[in-house]
Amino acid sequence: MKTRVRLALSFCIAGALAAAVLLGSGCADKPKRLRNARSVVILGIDGMDPILLDTFMAKGRMPHFAKLMQEGSYSTLTTSTPPQSPVAWSNFITGMNPGGHGIFDFIHCDHTNYMPMFSAALVESPKKTMTIGRYVIPLSAGRVELLRRGEAFWQILDQKDVPYLIFKIPSNFPPVECKGMSVSGMGTPDILGTYGTFSFFTDDPSFASMDISGGEVIPVTIENNRIHTALIGPDNTLIKENPALERPFTVSIDPENKTATIAIGQETILLQEGDWTGWIKVEFDVLGPLKKISGITRFYLKALSPHFMLYAAAININPADPALPVSTPPGYASELYDKVGYYGTKGMPEDTKALEWGVFDDREFIEQADFVLDETLRTLDAILRDYTGGLLFYYFSTLDQTTHMLWRDFDPNHPAHTADSGPFMYQTEEYYARIDSVVGAVQRRIPKDAVFIAMSDHGFAPYYWKFNLNTWLYENGFMSVLDPSDITGQPLFRNVFWRRTRAFGLGINGLYINLRGRDAEGVVKPGEEYDALVEEIRAKLLAYRDPATGLPVVKEVYRREDVYQGDEVNNAPDLIVGYHRGYRCSDESALGEFSNEIITPNLSKWTGDHCMATDVVPGIIAANRPLLVKDPALTDIAATVLHLYGVERPKHMIGRPLFE
């Protein structure tokens, strides 16, 4: 199988050239700076929920949102189907629904082999190489491709030379070719080409045996109070056998003073237990001294005793010298670095995996999330200092990532709520209040006649119970297995007997018919058989009740042709499952695995979610002027921006202007 997921180091090396090729000649022009043009400022607050917002507003914690509500407008904002961030932000960006832009889930299906694929971007190694001794030299650039279809609304603004800065919008890696300034957001990988792999250096044997996702446990030994270890970099595809690059470093422990000194590259850092470093540049030697690749990371000294524990954040692409395209024009990322110093580039900056696996506790996760928010605000401050007009879109990840992890702390009904939740019960409220203060601060700094909009892509709901869709399909006769004696423990459909399987679940909301003529071993004929099967599955899912609670699990089962319009409809899952509040697809089912029970309690730390039915988790929109419609939707924002700048809306955009 094509290893789409590996970050080709050889691509990185050709990256500067490849970026120019990919991004085209448009970026050779100087960007249109944020100069005197109509001022439109949009704060994209991922995951801000109307129920939580209303609750905190009633407590007096959201005075600036309350003011917008009284003097301007406030409404729920219809989200995407399904309400997943890459889908929702693609709706926002293109003014189309998934039938137009082609992003249906975090995970899509490769119908040639039923394998999951990441939906947002494709990174491939160069196809042409030449081997000289132990070196493999790329003769062509690798490929990094944004898989979202359709024009971004800012590309359309280029028709009228409208200046803009689109800061860290999700679903825009690599950033689309355009004349303005943009920085890529969610979907941007780390230097390993993953969506975030932290390192945890420890001599605690209980961690060494763990098989974790989103991180690597690196066992260390302490000799004479010294540790010699290394950060792991990307595979060096310029060398045969592709060994991983390493950046060695040493740690010298002073047990008497309870400090540790890290020596890495040119840097020497003294830490006490509980100390974080700032961003540190890390270089990997690709071809000896001839070529280096760099990233940035942060260390956290969690403990010196009884066990040594040192966390290193996922190695982010270095904004001062990016190995992959993270901005338009390519030089903007380093220009921003010149103003604010190092800043994170990884698409999802909060390290939820470190909390999930017990590397962080709640307090440490919050510390790291606070760092992210502080950096986000520092960068916003620098941008606003130069801002005199044009479109500014600015993204906040904080509420989404922290509400995912901290829901169990404020919701006593959650099965993962414990006595340890107490100190963090009000943390979500504190984050909402901080965002509210940003809403006030930004409005004070922009022109008085600016259009100001604060919006979110979706809301939130508790994630109490995991629903294994594939187990449900199996128990209802829609799926068949090779070995029925134990259906569990085999991911990626390894136990599936495709010739007797009529439907399967893949992705967080996707349900596919095993269709003849499309799927590798498709059995269901298009036409009447397909239609009858779809209706049968829909009816049964909607009728299904949780045996433990008697509650319905599935609120909606959307047929793709009923909810999507555009050229990409036939690439969508055949059905999109919309869960009731409290329920979501299980992790196992999303990756083609069965579990023994259809429903299990969610005892993970990831306890708030939004991958439910569309109307369960709307987002919000608030603005300093009245809304023109009563039922605003994400797909309306693109049309709104074009309207505000007097640019004609293309016919494929389904949205309406929301403001004058």
Added chain:
Amino acid sequence: MFGGPKIKLDKDLFDRVSRIAKISGYATVDEFVVHVLEKELAALEDGGSDEEIKKKLEGLGYIS
């Protein structure tokens, strides 16, 4: 399809294979055996990259 070299199975294993093939709805025992072997070979040949994909997708917070 089945004209190549033959492989011997002991009786107990053959009985188990026959039982599962019947329950699973295969037309013949041969069809089941070939199918299972094809799947196993594909897993071994592509298993590394499948695991890589799984690990990368599990790196998304949405999936543990």
